[in-house]
Amino acid sequence: MASIKEIALAAGVSTATVSNALTGKGRVSAQVIDRVRAQADALGYRPSNVARALKTGQTGTLGLVMPDLTNPLFPRMAQTLTMAAEQRGLGLLIADSHGDEVEQCEAIRRLVDRSVDGIVVVPQKGTTLEPSSVPMAVINTASDPQNTVCADHAGGGMLIGRHVADIGHRDVVLLGADPVSEVQQDRITGFSRGLMPNIKKQVFWGELGLRQLVPSIRNGATAVLTTSDLLALRVLSELIRAQMDVPRDVSVTGFDDMNFAAIMHPALTTVAQDVSAIAEHALDVLTAKIQGQTGEVPGATIPMRLVTRASTAIPK
Amino acid sequence: MASIKEIALAAGVSTATVSNALTGKGRVSAQVIDRVRAQADALGYRPSNVARALKTGQTGTLGLVMPDLTNPLFPRMAQTLTMAAEQRGLGLLIADSHGDEVEQCEAIRRLVDRSVDGIVVVPQKGTTLEPSSVPMAVINTASDPQNTVCADHAGGGMLIGRHVADIGHRDVVLLGADPVSEVQQDRITGFSRGLMPNIKKQVFWGELGLRQLVPSIRNGATAVLTTSDLLALRVLSELIRAQMDVPRDVSVTGFDDMNFAAIMHPALTTVAQDVSAIAEHALDVLTAKIQGQTGEVPGATIPMRLVTRASTAIPK
DNA sequence: GTCTTCTGATTAATCGATTTATCAGCGGAG
């Protein structure tokens, strides 16, 4: 309600002096600063950052574009980014690109129209971003050339692969949900790399893959490595329906360590992303870009952590 | 980049006329409107809503305050609200009140400082909101006097209770996570109301309650009604550990129909919120308040929908 | 004593839109 003008009037100085006193810029005597500060909080002054934004061209607000939130990891990312932004005194406007590349562009345009200072994008599977007027940070996967920071999906896959190999599996099924997703491709690649070369590997995708599962196991496979916890859950249902026990008859792994992974039965062996490290890094890069650092930053890759639980065991 | 001034120059008119032509206010001849529009999109003009906000006092941005996002329903609400706001041409700033009543106030203050036009609050369990200078809409539960709109938690509980009673259960355990939560209290109340009066009911809470479960079942209980899907998942693990089969030995129900409820094993009987109806109503009320409707709107209650799946069955 | 320098503050422009008050011109009424 109270503006800089009222404070100026009350303190008997000019608005410029009030601004300088409150922001610490310019030259103001100590006593005047005190007087202005006193009047400011006597009047319950809160600066209008709309006005400030108009003059300075910075709104102190970032945008976040997320793919459709069916994947429960995204909300976690959104929340972590919100908190990380908050700590830097920034707001976060969230936009949703519900599964559509066109909508993704639209979402970015909307955010730009709302004059955000920068945008964090978790891109739609298999899309490329057109360059925009505002700085961007991309959270995707190492194999995306536009990538700014991401979890080490391939590395996480390797951890899983090596774990399964270590405990003795020699015939393994790799299951992904959608081959269009670069992230899932990288995870599958990681699996293969983590398993020894002499291990038999079969890669399946989607619904079709789910149906190929049981035959493969009857044919000798002893482990199913999936590219998401949700997918692992579906695999579990499928196996139970086929009267198979996890982990006695077959080991199953997930990816991302979602909230239910620890409490489901059997508890799921999976790998966890360091979401907060990713968020922090994304904002670091983005704020640097906003402040005009021009140098191209190489994409950072945050290691994943193996979480071994009950769903993997030594093959019989 | 291009401002109203450049358009004015290019079209040979004043800035006032440009503004009038583009917004459809004031008196402008048809030809001038055409000329201005042509220049506007020739220059790729995008209005600065920072400037607009400064003059009009409306930013076209709403705030959303959520409790800590451990509950996976909240992200869904956040996403739905984001989309609903988007459709109305509004932005949504999300703030998190990580589990703390003080933080909740802080979050609201931060949003007000960012000059949002109104705030949607999903309050922290067992807290009250202090009145603020900006319009608010509260999404909580019917028994909260500040409530604006909510799912019919008691009604949902009733649906569950009645379903379980209908299929023949006569000794039932009601399990909640935290008695401080008004929402969970209402759900439990609903359970009781849905079950016939002659049915034996025991109410348990939290970790302690989880440990009382198996004894109660050994003692004759045939169904466990929980106040959340996540809790139901934990119950399932507990029962499997005790060598009990769901639903053969005991029926289990959840609440909210979260993403994993349909694909876990056994698939979970639960009730679903009409999240999008709730979001729409919240925004309707909020925008009405912003436009100055002063009349107190009575809290609306959106019915829930029973989803029967494999986790409930006729008791043996 | 004059000239420079530095300090502490003010004046006024500015950001980009909206909006009120004003104005020029034109047609019709009297």
Place this chain on the structure above:
DNA sequence: CTCCGCTGATAAATCGATTAATCAGAAGAC
């Protein structure tokens, strides 16, 4: 012919801050 009313457009104020330019006065240099 003059006055009124209407239309289409403009000038200028305004929102609330930031900031470049300016200025008055005191202190220090020579």
